[in-house]
Amino acid sequence: MKQFEKLTFESVTVRAVAIPMRRPIVAKVGTYPEWPFILIDVKTKEGIIGRSYLEPYLKNAIRYIGPVIEDMATAFKGRTLAPLDMYRDVISSMHLLGRQGVSVIAAAGLDMAIWDALAKAAGLPLAAMLGGSVGPIRSYNTNGLWLIPTEKLAEEAKGLVAEGNFKAIKIRLGRPTLAEDLKANDVVRSAVGHDIELMCDFNQGQTMQEALLRMHALDDQGLYWFEEPVVFDNYAQTAQLARELQTPVSIGENIYGSRSFFDAVQAQAADVYMPDLMRIGGVTGWMRAAAIAGAAGLPLSSHLYPEVSAHLLRASESADWLEYRDWGNPIMAEPFQLADGHVTVPDRPGNGIDWDEAAVARYAY
Numbered sequence: 001m002k003q004f005e006k007l008t009f010e011s012v013t014v015r016a017v018a019i020p021m022r023r024p025i026v027a028k029v030g031t032y033p034e035w036p037f038i039l040i041d042v043k044t045k046e047g048i049i050g051r052s053y054l055e056p057y058l059k060n061a062i063r064y065i066g067p068v069i070e071d072m073a074t075a076f077k078g079r080t081l082a083p084l085d086m087y088r089d090v091i092s093s094m095h096l097l098g099r100q101g102v103s104v105i106a107a108a109g110l111d112m113a114i115w116d117a118l119a120k121a122a123g124l125p126l127a128a129m130l131g132g133s134v135g136p137i138r139s140y141n142t143n144g145l146w147l148i149p150t151e152k153l154a155e156e157a158k159g160l161v162a163e164g165n166f167k168a169i170k171i172r173l174g175r176p177t178l179a180e181d182l183k184a185n186d187v188v189r190s191a192v193g194h195d196i197e198l199m200c201d202f203n204q205g206q207t208m209q210e211a212l213l214r215m216h217a218l219d220d221q222g223l224y225w226f227e228e229p230v231v232f233d234n235y236a237q238t239a240q241l242a243r244e245l246q247t248p249v250s251i252g253e254n255i256y257g258s259r260s261f262f263d264a265v266q267a268q269a270a271d272v273y274m275p276d277l278m279r280i281g282g283v284t285g286w287m288r289a290a291a292i293a294g295a296a297g298l299p300l301s302s303h304l305y306p307e308v309s310a311h312l313l314r315a316s317e318s319a320d321w322l323e324y325r326d327w328g329n330p331i332m333a334e335p336f337q338l339a340d341g342h343v344t345v346p347d348r349p350g351n352g353i354d355w356d357e358a359a360v361a362r363y364a365y
């Protein structure tokens with residue numbers, strides 16, 4: 001067995017790329033013809049590099065997230081890599097700025113890269129480093145079915161299923177009228193059949209009054225979950241919907257940190273949860289949230305970040321679905337394998353992320 005190598009934090013490199021979307025995002029939260037990534041490389045004195053990325057939605061976010069990451073990294077120089085200690089120190093230092101927003105996002109990016117470096121030093125895949133194992137994780141395809149014209153939905157739905165023999169795909173709802181939502185759902189269901197699970201996402205676009213009317217009307221449509229029907233952090237409202245509806249209610253991608261995650265679980269705010277690595281606090285924040293979900297018996301899915309999320313779901317007690325998107329594949333030296341609706345966590349050290357530097361240069365801004 002390889003001897004564990006002690007690592008010393010040396011420096012961090014932060015870069016930004018924007019990748020054109022095959023199917024532009026058209027949602028309540030905005031329209032995105034390209035998708036920005038912040039690439040993070042943590043360099044150690046011993047030569048091992050830990051890699052991660054953030055998906056900040058906005059291209060200009062590099063202007064304020066990048067400097068925060070670099071500032072945090074200055075406090076780590078010369079320290080032995082210990083993600084739990086470093087995460088504690090970063091979050092503690094941010095008490096006066098708050099435990100949400102950019103401070104948690106920057107800490108999450110560093111945390112993921114540090115865990116990658118440690119797993120590489122141990123010669124273990126991240127999943128194994130966390131006590132799990134490599135292998136497949138069931139996945140749903142989230143690469144399309146945005147708020148596009150209804151006549152385009154059938155062909156796109158069939159394409160999403162065919163991309164990896166998926167058994168589940170996601171549609172976005174919250175069109176101007178309930179009738180349009182019902183039609184969109186019917187078009188997609190007719191196109192893919194009843195053997196395909198169909199998740200739906202409202203992107204927080206409904207008022208409570210709208211949600212009550214619309215969710216009850218959609219409650220018999222066989223949807224796997226209603227995702228973020230109203231503003232996510234109004235836990236009283238999402239809890240009411242979860243109590244009243246047969247269809248499970250899902251939230252989680254906008255929850256910052258495990259403490260807020262615990263607050264949501266205590267409030268019975270949803271039936272299923274899907275943390276986002278950028279907001280939950282990287283690997284450290286995820287594993288703490290996963291322990292809460294597991295203890296509460298709540299299914300845990302993921303939001304974006306399929307490479308790292310796949311490792312973490314393999315190490316999470318109540319793992320449900322991986323949200324699969326291929327938007328970052330163009331800059332990956334070796335994208336994860338996809339087959340029969342499952343993403344396979346590779347048996348190689350670290351989180352499996354390595355850059356295609358030629359592609360990074362091409363998409364850099």
